[in-house]
Amino acid sequence: MKKTLVTLLQLVLFLLVFLAGSLFPPFHIEHVLIAAPGSTRVFVADGLLLMLALYVLIVAVEALTKRLRTAAPWTTTALVLAAILGFMMKFGFLTRSAY
Numbered sequence: 001m002k003k004t005l006v007t008l009l010q011l012v013l014f015l016l017v018f019l020a021g022s023l024f025p026p027f028h029i030e031h032v033l034i035a036a037p038g039s040t041r042v043f044v045a046d047g048l049l050l051m052l053a054l055y056v057l058i059v060a061v062e063a064l065t066k067r068l069r070t071a072a073p074w075t076t077t078a079l080v081l082a083a084i085l086g087f088m089m090k091f092g093f094l095t096r097s098a099y
Helices: 002-023 046-064 068-088
Strands: 030-035 039-044 093-097
Touching: 002 046, 002 068, 046 068
Parallel strands: none
Antiparallel strands: 030 039, 039 093
């Protein structure tokens, strides 16, 4: 029960970091997906990179506390679910219109 609760909290934390990095991009890393005459579809990768950096930080702390074998699979599950949910909610996708 405790591992499930911690995993859900990590999932929410990853989603919030993904959302915040997508709305307020600190690095302005953008990839053009579709360039049409009237509008351009762009993916802002800052939220995804910040989420991955947070994952590396959490796994490093788990390694230092020698709980890597028991905690890392749950953290990885939270990261994968947050990425799937974030892409389903279209975090980071931006449409720029010429009009």
